[in-house]
Amino acid sequence: xxxxxxxxxxxxxxxxxxxxxxxxxxxxxxxxxxxxxxxxxxxxxxxxxxxxxxxxxxxxxxxxxxxxxxxxxxxxxxxxxxxxxxxxxxxxxxxxxxxxxxxxxxxxxxxxxxxxxxxxxxxxxxxxxxxxxxxxxxxxxxxxxxxxxxxxxxxxxxxxxxxxxxxxxxxxxxxxxxxxxxxxxxxxxxxxxxxxxxxxxxxxxxxxxxxxxxxxxxxxxxxxxxxxxxxxxxxxxxxxxxxxxxxxxxxxxxxxxxxxxxxxxxxxxxxxxxxxxxxxxxxxxxxxxxxxxxxxxxxxxxxxxxxxxxxxxxxxxxxxxxxxxxxxxxxxxxxxxxxxxxxxxxxxxxxxxxxxxxxxxxxxxxxxxxxxxxxxxxxxxxxxxxxxxxxxxxxxxxxxxxxxxxxxxxxxxxxxxxxxxxxxxxxxxxxxxxxxxxxxxxxxxxxxxxxxxxxxxxxxxxxxxxxxxxxxxxxxxxxxxxxxxxxxxxxxxxxxxxxxxxxxxxxxxxxxxxxxxxxxxxxxxxxxxxxxxxxxxxxxxxxxxxxxxxxxxxxxxxxxxxxxxxxxxxxxxxxxxxxxxxxxxxxxxxxxxxxxxxxxxxxxxxxxxxxxxxxxxxxxxxxxxxxxxxxxxxxxxxxxxxxxxxxxxxxxxxxxxxxxxxxxxxxxxxxxxxxxxxxxxxxxxxxxxxxxxxxxxxxxxxxxxxxxxxxxxxxxxxxxxxxxxxxxxxxxxxxxxxxxxxxxxxxxxxxxxxxxxxxxxxxxxxxxxxxxxxxxxxxxxxxxxxxxx
Numbered sequence: 001x002x003x004x005x006x007x008x009x010x011x012x013x014x015x016x017x018x019x020x021x022x023x024x025x026x027x028x029x030x031x032x033x034x035x036x037x038x039x040x041x042x043x044x045x046x047x048x049x050x051x052x053x054x055x056x057x058x059x060x061x062x063x064x065x066x067x068x069x070x071x072x073x074x075x076x077x078x079x080x081x082x083x084x085x086x087x088x089x090x091x092x093x094x095x096x097x098x099x100x101x102x103x104x105x106x107x108x109x110x111x112x113x114x115x116x117x118x119x120x121x122x123x124x125x126x127x128x129x130x131x132x133x134x135x136x137x138x139x140x141x142x143x144x145x146x147x148x149x150x151x152x153x154x155x156x157x158x159x160x161x162x163x164x165x166x167x168x169x170x171x172x173x174x175x176x177x178x179x180x181x182x183x184x185x186x187x188x189x190x191x192x193x194x195x196x197x198x199x200x201x202x203x204x205x206x207x208x209x210x211x212x213x214x215x216x217x218x219x220x221x222x223x224x225x226x227x228x229x230x231x232x233x234x235x236x237x238x239x240x241x242x243x244x245x246x247x248x249x250x251x252x253x254x255x256x257x258x259x260x261x262x263x264x265x266x267x268x269x270x271x272x273x274x275x276x277x278x279x280x281x282x283x284x285x286x287x288x289x290x291x292x293x294x295x296x297x298x299x300x301x302x303x304x305x306x307x308x309x310x311x312x313x314x315x316x317x318x319x320x321x322x323x324x325x326x327x328x329x330x331x332x333x334x335x336x337x338x339x340x341x342x343x344x345x346x347x348x349x350x351x352x353x354x355x356x357x358x359x360x361x362x363x364x365x366x367x368x369x370x371x372x373x374x375x376x377x378x379x380x381x382x383x384x385x386x387x388x389x390x391x392x393x394x395x396x397x398x399x400x401x402x403x404x405x406x407x408x409x410x411x412x413x414x415x416x417x418x419x420x421x422x423x424x425x426x427x428x429x430x431x432x433x434x435x436x437x438x439x440x441x442x443x444x445x446x447x448x449x450x451x452x453x454x455x456x457x458x459x460x461x462x463x464x465x466x467x468x469x470x471x472x473x474x475x476x477x478x479x480x481x482x483x484x485x486x487x488x489x490x491x492x493x494x495x496x497x498x499x500x501x502x503x504x505x506x507x508x509x510x511x512x513x514x515x516x517x518x519x520x521x522x523x524x525x526x527x528x529x530x531x532x533x534x535x536x537x538x539x540x541x542x543x544x545x546x547x548x549x550x551x552x553x554x555x556x557x558x559x560x561x562x563x564x565x566x567x568x569x570x571x572x573x574x575x576x577x578x579x580x581x582x583x584x585x586x587x588x589x590x591x592x593x594x595x596x597x598x599x600x601x602x603x604x605x606x607x608x609x610x611x612x613x614x615x616x617x618x619x620x621x622x623x624x625x626x627x628x629x630x631x632x633x634x635x636x637x638x639x640x641x642x643x644x645x646x647x648x649x650x651x652x653x654x655x656x657x658x659x660x661x662x663x664x665x666x667x668x669x670x671x672x673x674x675x676x677x678x679x680x681x682x683x684x685x686x687x688x689x690x691x692x693x694x695x696x697x698x699x700x701x702x703x704x705x706x707x708x709x710x711x712x713x714x715x716x717x718x719x720x721x722x723x724x725x726x727x728x729x730x731x732x733x734x735x736x737x738x739x740x741x742x743x744x745x746x747x748x749x750x751x752x753x754x755x756x757x758x759x760x761x762x763x764x765x766x767x768x769x770x771x772x773x774x775x776x777x778x779x780x781x782x783x784x785x786x787x788x789x
Contacts, residue, residue, distance in 0.1 A: 271341035274447040274569070279372040280326050290323035293330045293478030293573075313359040313441070314577040315473035320361040323476055326368045329573065331446050332469060332480040336513040337569035342454040347433030348380040349453060349527065352426035354419055355440035356387040356582060357394070362441040362575065364401070369444040371405060378449060380432035382408045385425055388416045416585050418545025424538055427530070435533055438572070439524040443471060443478070445571040452527040452570050455515065460529040461562040465521050466570035478573050484510070486518045486566055488653065492614035493551050493596050495520060498655075515565040519558070519653040523550025525572055526564075536560060537636045540598065542628045545584050547592030548599050555603040558652050560642040593619055598627045602634060605645045607658055609728065613701025620702070620729045657788075663737070664698040665784025666690060667705075670745070671777035672764035678707050681723055685764040690784070699783060703734035703750065714749040716756065719769040737781075738789050743772055745780040 289296040296319045298306045306318040313320075351370050355363060370382055384402070386394060402408040411429055413422060427435050434456050436449075448466060455464040465487075470479040484500040500510070510516070540552050557564055584591050597619045600608040618624055649658050666688050667676040675688035675695050689695060697707050704726055705712040711726040711733050727733065735758070736748040747758040749769060757772040757779045773779060 270344040272344055274337070274340065274342055274450045275375050276331075276446045277373050277375060278328065278446050280328075281368075284328060285324065288322075288324050288327065289319065290327055290476050292328050295472065295475035295477035296323060297475065311581070313362065314579045314581045315359075315441075315575050316476060317359050317361070319476050320359060320365075323361070323365070325361065325364040326372055327365070327443075329443055329445060329478045330480070332478075332571050333445070333447065333569050334483065334512040336511060337447070337451075340451070340513060340569055342450045343457055346378055346450060346453040346457050347529075348378055349434040349436045349449070350380050350426075350430035350432030350530075351382045351436045351438060352385065352423060352430065353382070353438055353440045354385040354387060354422040354426060355389065355394075356416065356422075357389045357391050358440045360393050363394075363398075366438065366440050366442050367402070367405075367408065369442070370438070371407070373444050373446050374449045378453060379407060381430070383426045383429055384408065384410045385422045386410060386412045387418065387422045388413050416545075418585075420539050420543045420546065420549045421541065424541065427533060427538060430530060433530060434527050435530050436527040437525065439574060441471075441575040442525065443573040445469075445573065448570045448572055451567045455565060455567060456527055456529050459563070460532050461557075463521070463526055463528045463557055463562060463564045464515075464570070465518060465526045465564065465566050466572040467566060467568055468522060468525060469571055469573045471573040471575045473575055473577050483512050483568065484516065486516050487520045487522050487554075488655075489520045489551065491658075492611045492616055493548065493599065495522065495550060513568050515567050517652070518564045518566045519656075520554040521550055521564050521566075523553070524574070532562070536562070536640070537633075540602070540633055542598060542630075542633070543595045544586070544591050546582070548595035551596070552599045552603070555599070555645070555648065556642070559603065559645070559648055560637075560640040590625065594625055594627055597625065598630070598633075601627065602630055602637065603645060606660060607645050607649070609660070609701040610658055612728070613662070613703070617702060617731075617734075621731075622729065659787035661698040661700055662788045663783035663786045664696070666695050667697050668782045668784075669760045669764075669778065670780040670782065671762070672760045674760075674764045676767070676781075678710070678723065681710075683712065683721055683723070683767050685760060685767070697783075699735070699737055702728045703736065704728070705735050705747065714752070714756065714758075714769055716749060716752045716769070719756075721758075721767060721769070738786075742774050745782060746772060746774075747779075747781055748772060 285291065298316070298319060302318060306316060309317040351374075353363075353366060367382060367384070370379070382405070384398075386398075389395075399410060402410060409429070411425060413425060417425070423437060434453060436452065438444075452464040452466060455462045467481065467485075469481050471477070472479055482499060484505060485497050486500065487495060488498045489495050500516070504510075536553070536556050539549055543549055543552065554564060580588075593616065596611070597616065600611045604611060612620055619627075649656055668674075668688060669676070669685070672685060674685040676697060677684050677686040677692075677694050678697075679694055686692075686695065694707075697705060699705055706726050709726055710723045712735075713722045713724045713733055714735075715722060716732075724733070732751045734750040736750050737746070738744055740746070740748065743757070749756045749758075752769075755772045756769040758767065758781065759770045759776065759779045760767055762778065770779070
């Protein structure tokens with residue numbers, strides 16, 4: 001009765017409304033649950049499809065199963081470590097590895113070591129890859145703006161694509177035992193490292209901040225930034241110890257892109273495309289003088305200063321100082337280099353610069369080009385060897401500037417030793433697997449290092465040289481050189497460049513990006529396995545200062561089992577000057593001549609006569625020049641079981657014109673119509689007969705008229721002739737032939753005060769010396785074969 005009371009009138013209507021609401025609520029909850037189930041089903045279906053797609057790409061053969069399991073375990077371990085990682089305010093390490101939450105890829109971040117309490121400022125300083133103007137909700141506070149950089153004729157390389165991984169699973173595939181120089185390897189005893197360690201120098205920079213000290217180093221790191229739900233990009237980030245904030249603005253984007261790392265696997269290991277790094281310290285000023293390798297111009301009001309300062313380096317020092325130390329240069333590599341692959345686990349390298357009184361701007365530009373365009377994990381260190389410079393700016397100022405780069409070390413020699421021993425000092429301190437020697441007035445191009453190291457990695461006896469391009473000494477422009485050029489020499493051991501002929505290129509199917517066998521390297525720029533360098537004995541420590549060292553090490557490499565190659569995909573610009581600005585402790589010409597004579601005596605075998613015959617006969621006189629003791633070098637050659645120079649000529653440099661005699665065969669007298677004969681230790685004439693060895697003579701490069709080991713000796717005082725054992729060092733045995741236009745066919749006794757010529761008797765029954773007569777046919781002689789005039 002009580003219930004029916006409440007269901008009368010308006011109560012009945014309210015009860016109906018309440019019941020309907022409850023039923024509607026229940027029905028709505030059921031529908032929502034069905035919707036969630038359907039959504040999960042669709043998501044699951046999509047995930048299954050993705051997994052199947054991924055499975056098709058994964059190699060599931062049994063040989064790879066174990067590696068896949070190990071990789072998976074490692075990935076899981078890295079994830080656990082990554083999630084324990086502290087926020088930036090607690091950063092204290094250099095390298096930390098963590099997974100990308102979107103795709104699971106492993107990403108490496110490199111952070112600077114900060115002092116306690118320091119904050120971190122991160123600025124993006126590189127053009128983004130695959131960017132979008134839209135940013136996901138997880139990227140608040142980040143402004144993204146696209147920017148189109150000005151294009152040069154050959155812009156910096158780079159392209160869009162997949163993510164790049166710089167972490168190679170912690171492996172090192174270059175298994176060469178760490179070897180220090182042999183204990184018996186001699187370097188100057190007075191070589192000393194700079195007394196200022198990195199930490200001391202950093203303190204000095206801090207204390208000198210009021211005196212225009214250089215800014216702190218901005219560390220370049222790789223960081224993946226999420227741009228949208230389906231896109232992410234690897235960007236180059238600079239970090240400095242400043243209040244923590246993240247800036248991503250198009251105005252700061254630079255040309256520091258990485259080429260996509262397209263991986264493949266070979267018998268030697270995983271491969272990737274060359275990393276085309278091009279880092280800049282600050283936003284690049286496109287209008288700066290010399291930017292992008294363009295020619296710079298001296299203002300009219302500075303022409304006098306430019307001329308006055310030319311002698312400081314024998315190039316345009318004034319213009320060099322106006323050009324940024326980290327300027328961009330055009331990518332001059334052949335287009336095919338973009339598709340070339342190099343190995344992941346390449347050896348590390350120590351880059352060695354030797355200098356004396358080098359111009360400040362060019363030295364800095366050289367170092368910056370290596371730092372900015374070399375993969376950091378391959379660049380072990382940069383060693384600057386100061387060969388006792390006298391310029392003040394190369395003392396404390398250089399120490400302070402270079403202290404901002406942890407990988408740069410300075411070695412100072414207490415007295416001047418020259419390039420050769422300075423390089424030996426730098427090599428002795430090197431810690432990298434490969435030694436890379438560079439001149440101190442160069443600019444490395446993008447992608448320069450990996451192709452060199454890859455050749456050494458494939459064969460530790462290969463010595464790799466970059467293509468040396470030209471930095472114009474007048475306007476500092478970067479000039480591309482012709483392809484297919486290799487280093488050669490001409491007598492007397494003069495280095496030069498030679499272009500391969502079209503026929504040779506076609507016959508051997510040589511491509512523009514293929515390595516070229518190089519008979520002789522320029523000597524200033526090359527990479528060599530450190531252990532192999534010492535196995536070869538390094539440079540001959542008996543060589544003085546500068547000159548001939550490129551010949552010595554080139555002959556040594558080829559003849560003792562190695563190879564020299566020019567790598568077209570590695571390019572380095574070099575300032576070529578018309579005059580050498582360096583002072584020599586002794587006479588420059590005598591120093592170079594002495595070095596070349598030392599090389600000739602050790603490596604040229606019987607071909608050394610050709611060297612001496614091209615203007616260096618005076619070096620045969622031991623009273624004029626002392627080339628030093630050659631015992632150790634000869635023993636080294638025997639120990640290494642090196643091949644002969646004849647082998648080198650026939651197999652490495654067959655184009656070399658190297659006849660062992662200037663002329664040979666029968667010696668025919670025009671007056672008597674007979675030939676010279678040597679019988680029983682005396683000279684006479686006979687009817688010419690090529691079959692008789694007694695009529696065969698040779699005219700050597702050192703101007704001896706010889707038959708086997710016997711030489712014709714003029715007796716100036718009596719006018720007669722004798723035969724005596726040949727000796728290249730004795731000037732009185734020398735004859736002039738084909739050297740005087742008026743007496744071209746005469747044989748002139750070189751040492752006679754009066755001009756005396758070899759003459760046959762009218763009846764062909766005598767031979768003697770007589771005053772030269774250009775019209776006498778009895779004084780005219782001809783050899784059967786002439787190889788050189």
